Amino acid sequence: MPSDKIMLLGVNHKTTPVEIREKIALADGYEQPLAAMKNITGLREYYLLSTCNRVELLLVTEAGNSVKDAIVDFLFGDTVTREESSQYLYILHDREAVHHLFMVAASLDSMVVGEAQILGQLKQAYRHAAHFGCTGPLLNKLIHKSFSVAKRVRTETAIGSHAVSISYAAVQLAKKIFGNLSDKKVLLIGAGEMAELAAEHLVGQGVGSVTVANRTLARAVALAQRFNGSAVSMEELVAQLKHVDIIISSTGATEIILRKDAVKSVMRARMNRPLFFIDIAVPRDLDPGLNELENVYLYDIDDLSNVVQINKSERDKEAVKAARIVDEETLKFERWFNGLAVTPTIQALKKKMDEIGQLELDRTLARMPDMTDSERENLARMVAAITTKILHDPLMFLKSESCAGRDNSDLKVTTVRELFGLENKKDEQ
Amino acid sequence: MEEINYLLFQSALGITFTAAAAYLVFFVSQNNKIRKLARMILLVSGVVQTLYIGSRFVLAGHTPITSQHEAVAFFAWATTWAYLSFRWRYTVKNFGTFVSILIFCQLLIASFSQRDFSPLVPALQSAWLPVHAGVSIIAYGFLSLAFCGGLMYLLQERELKSKKFGYFFARFPSLDALDQLNNHCLTAGFVFLTLGIVTGSIWARQAWGTYWQWDPKETWSLITWFLYLVQLHQRFTVGWRGKRAAVMAIVGFAAVIFTLWGVPYLLGGVHSYAK
Numbered sequence: 001m002p003s004d005k006i007m008l009l010g011v012n013h014k015t016t017p018v019e020i021r022e023k024i025a026l027a028d029g030y031e032q033p034l035a036a037m038k039n040i041t042g043l044r045e046y047y048l049l050s051t052c053n054r055v056e057l058l059l060v061t062e063a064g065n066s067v068k069d070a071i072v073d074f075l076f077g078d079t080v081t082r083e084e085s086s087q088y089l090y091i092l093h094d095r096e097a098v099h100h101l102f103m104v105a106a107s108l109d110s111m112v113v114g115e116a117q118i119l120g121q122l123k124q125a126y127r128h129a130a131h132f133g134c135t136g137p138l139l140n141k142l143i144h145k146s147f148s149v150a151k152r153v154r155t156e157t158a159i160g161s162h163a164v165s166i167s168y169a170a171v172q173l174a175k176k177i178f179g180n181l182s183d184k185k186v187l188l189i190g191a192g193e194m195a196e197l198a199a200e201h202l203v204g205q206g207v208g209s210v211t212v213a214n215r216t217l218a219r220a221v222a223l224a225q226r227f228n229g230s231a232v233s234m235e236e237l238v239a240q241l242k243h244v245d246i247i248i249s250s251t252g253a254t255e256i257i258l259r260k261d262a263v264k265s266v267m268r269a270r271m272n273r274p275l276f277f278i279d280i281a282v283p284r285d286l287d288p289g290l291n292e293l294e295n296v297y298l299y300d301i302d303d304l305s306n307v308v309q310i311n312k313s314e315r316d317k318e319a320v321k322a323a324r325i326v327d328e329e330t331l332k333f334e335r336w337f338n339g340l341a342v343t344p345t346i347q348a349l350k351k352k353m354d355e356i357g358q359l360e361l362d363r364t365l366a367r368m369p370d371m372t373d374s375e376r377e378n379l380a381r382m383v384a385a386i387t388t389k390i391l392h393d394p395l396m397f398l399k400s401e402s403c404a405g406r407d408n409s410d411l412k413v414t415t416v417r418e419l420f421g422l423e424n425k426k427d428e429q
Numbered sequence: 430m431e432e433i434n435y436l437l438f439q440s441a442l443g444i445t446f447t448a449a450a451a452y453l454v455f456f457v458s459q460n461n462k463i464r465k466l467a468r469m470i471l472l473v474s475g476v477v478q479t480l481y482i483g484s485r486f487v488l489a490g491h492t493p494i495t496s497q498h499e500a501v502a503f504f505a506w507a508t509t510w511a512y513l514s515f516r517w518r519y520t521v522k523n524f525g526t527f528v529s530i531l532i533f534c535q536l537l538i539a540s541f542s543q544r545d546f547s548p549l550v551p552a553l554q555s556a557w558l559p560v561h562a563g564v565s566i567i568a569y570g571f572l573s574l575a576f577c578g579g580l581m582y583l584l585q586e587r588e589l590k591s592k593k594f595g596y597f598f599a600r601f602p603s604l605d606a607l608d609q610l611n612n613h614c615l616t617a618g619f620v621f622l623t624l625g626i627v628t629g630s631i632w633a634r635q636a637w638g639t640y641w642q643w644d645p646k647e648t649w650s651l652i653t654w655f656l657y658l659v660q661l662h663q664r665f666t667v668g669w670r671g672k673r674a675a676v677m678a679i680v681g682f683a684a685v686i687f688t689l690w691g692v693p694y695l696l697g698g699v700h701s702y703a704k
Contacts, residue, residue: 161599176589179603271668274604291590295671303592310594 006142006337008097009071009089010049010056013111016088023079024055030128037074037134042067045136047129047143049104051121053111058101060138098142098337099330105146106153107160108322114159114315119150137414138340142333149329156325159318162311167198169307170278170299171205174246177276177297181207187244188212189237190251191223194280198248203227211244213237215251241266241275248278249285260289263296278304340413342398348422349394353387394420434488437481438502438544442536444474445505449529456526456600464525468516471529475509478536482506491549492559498542500566500689505535507570511617515574521610522602527577557632565625565650571618572657572678572685575611579678582607586672608670611678619657626650645696646688653684 011021030048037046045060055075061067068091069082076085092100103109107118126143129135135143154160178184184207188195191214199210210229213236214220220231232240234257241247241263251257263275277298279286284300291298299307338344361383365376394416416422451467454460482503485493493499512528585601588594601607629647630640641647660677663669669677 173589176585176598176603177605179605268667272670273668274671294673297589299592306592307594 005061006094006097006138007059007061007067008056008092008100009059009068009075010054011088011090012054012056012109015090020080020088021053021055023077024075030125031132033074034129034132034134040067040070040074042070045139046134047126047139049122049125051118054104054109056104058097058139058142060136094337095330095334098333099326101142101146102149102326102329103323105150106322106326107150108153108319108326112164113319114162114164116154116160119147122150123147137411138337141336145329145333149326152329153322153325157318157321159315159322162315162318164308164311164315166194166280166301166304166308167201169304169311170198170248171201173297173299173307174202174276175205177274178245181205183208184245185243186210186246186248187240188223189234189247189249189257189285190214190253190281191219192250192280195248195250196223196226198278198280199227202246207246211240213240238262238266242269245274246276246278248280250279250281251285253281253285254283256287257285258287258290260287260293263287263290264293267293267295280304340410340417342413345413345416345422346395346398349391349416349420352420352422353391357383357387430484430488434481434484435544437477437484438540441474441477441481442533442540444470444477445509445529445533445536448474449526449533452526452529456523459600467525467529471509471525471532472513474532475506475513478502478506478509485546489546489549491554492563494558494562494566495549495553496543496545496547497690497693498539498544500562501535501539501542503563503566504569504573504689505532505539507567508532508535508573509570511567511570511574511614515614521578521606523600524577524581524602524610527581528574531573531577552636555632555636557628557635561625561628561632564621564628568618568621568625569685569689571614571621572682575614575618575678576682578607578610578614579675579682582611582675583672583679586675604671608674611674612664612670615657615661615674615678615681619654619661622650622654622657626654646692649684649688649692649696653681653688656681656684 011024013021030050033048033050034046037043037048042062043059044062047058049056049058057071057075059067059071072082072085072089075089076082080088100109105119105122107114107116110118122143126135130140174181174184181202186199186202186207186209188199188210191212203210210224210227211232212220212224212227212229213232213234214223215234217231217233220233224231237258249257258277267275272295274295274297277286277290277296279298279300282301286298286300288298288300290296361380364379365371371379398412398416400412448467448470451463451470455463455467482493485499494503508528509532512525512532516525581601582604584597585604585607588598589604629650633642634640656677660669660674660681664674
């Protein structure tokens with residue numbers, strides 16, 4: 001193990017209630033906390049990730065220098081005592097820390113497993129840390145590795161492709177029916193919260209326009225404004241069906257508000273262009289018979305929940321695959337990290353030199369069969385002397401004491417490894 | 430030369446089998462590298478099929494489209510190139526899997542038929558032969574694509590309607606994409622089919638002095654043509670689409686197959702293949 005320690009401290013949605021999390025959420029951006037951390041002694045490299053679900057610090061510390069208390073004080077300040085904080089905070093070292101970082105990047109530790117947002121947040125956090133010069137060779141390598149792990153998980157598993165909320169399921173179904181949503185129009189009947197959410201997702205997928213129909217027109221107008229849409233009254237409902245493609249209904253009505261016959265006559269006027277009804281009201285707003293009409297698709301809240309259930313179980317299967325990839329990559333990183341230590345580097349360097357020397361010696365001797373034994377010995381001694389002398393300076397460089405009180409052995413190890421091509425060999429194993 | 434000709438057909442059959450197998454692997458694994466590979470193999474198959482037909486043309490001295498074997502091999506060739514030309518314009522997810530299996534089936538059927546060369550009967554010795562028969566079979570190529578699209582539409586629609594999502598759901602394209610595919614293939618196929626009937630009619634006038642003589646194949650071609658005409662007309666005027674269009678594409682294709690195989694064997698007539 002190299003002299004440096006990787007350490008990860010953090011709180012997330014699983015360990016910590018939101019009341020505590022919001023006390024440390026670093027709302028005013030990354031600049032100020034990153035600057036403040038410069039004053040903590042014993043920190044070699046550091047980086048900070050802050051999202052609404054987690055705050056995590058990834059540190060490279062000098063061996064034998066415990067920075068834990070200083071960091072905890074920095075995180076919680078005076079608001080939470082050290083004893084109290086220890087029940088929320090998770091502190092991971094080395095292998096576990098790397099594993100956790102990879103899990104986060106691959107979105108396996110997220111509230112909604114598989115959502116892609118976290119990778120963007122991680123990249124942004126890294127940009128800030130790198131910009132302020134907080135990261136060094138080790139964190140640069142580690143964090144970039146986490147990006148590629150996330151990418152690998154995304155391409156090799158289908159973890160991100162399963163819609164696991166009602167509104168995402170609605171979008172997924174709409175795409176299966178219409179393909180391209182950009183020229184499709186959405187009609188919201190009633191202004192419920194869930195309908196709003198579904199409409200938001202559809203707008204996020206680029207639907208053409210949103211129309212809102214509501215009993216109280218004022219509420220319809222207000223909601224329509226949010227989506228740059230228009231408002232209509234409930235009496236215009238059937239007339240509107242000629243123009244829209246996706247209908248989300250969530251009124252508080254106790255009766256069916258749209259009957260099969262009404263829609264059937266509209267289909268003729270629509271030239272049979274498909275209609276997708278989403279009924280998320282309980283009791284239901286729409287006639288269940290609608291689904292029997294040609295080119296009409298009706299999904300109620302139970303149908304959508306079923307889709308979500310199926311997707312969840314699919315996603316869990318993929319998560320197992322993804323976790324295996326993370327384990328694998330953690331192991332690879334650990335091997336690389338261990339190789340960073342000075343002693344194995346010296347050994348690897350000596351071994352490589354000896355091998356080259358021996359190889360060339362054997363070749364030369366094979367071409368000169370007439371040599372006497374003593375001549376052979378002399379030649380071998382010469383080769384050994386050359387390799388030793390070549391190695392002298394690099395070894396001194398590796399073993400030299402830290403300069404200006406800063407131990408930069410990992411930088412030196414990286415340099416020597418790259419210079420002598422020891423890096424690639426390690427990766428191939 | 431005949432050996433080369435024989436080998437060309439066998440290799441076309443083998444390559445198409447490989448392409449269909451690769452497409453199936455892609456269908457299961459959804460690995461894009463395999464899809465690219467499958468597409469390349471199918472392209473090679475298209476080239477080999479072209480070489481086969483070319484070599485047969487040289488050996489026979491006329492367009493090789495007069496025996497059962499030749500007509501079906503030409504049919505497979507038309508389907509392959511209709512798909513490849515289509516594929517070049519836009520992609521429909523996993524469509525290649527269905528089409529490549531269909532092409533393989535066509536070649537397999539062709540491989541079981543008598544492959545001897547037979548001299549051209551005097552009635553067929555005309556420059557109209559390649560035009561009339563070629564155009565008609567190219568039409569069949571596009572119509573067989575519409576058949577595959579229709580089949581996929583029905584499978585996908587059933588899952589969406591019944592809300593039971595099986596194996597195909599995630600792997601199939603959207604209903605809209607399949608419906609458009611149907612529309613394009615039917616339109617292209619219908620244009621070629623019309624040309625085939627018109628050129629045949631002109632040829633009949635030259636050969637027998639009458640445009641139309643109600644030969645069984647002529648009758649059935651007309652029935653097929655009307656089936657597609659109704660479908661296109663209804664789509665244009667009252668919006669027959671989706672499931673109805675998919676069913677019509679399948680029914681139309683059944684009529685095509687009957688015209689191609691059923692008529693010469695069951696009903697005979699001047700269009701019968703050389704024996």
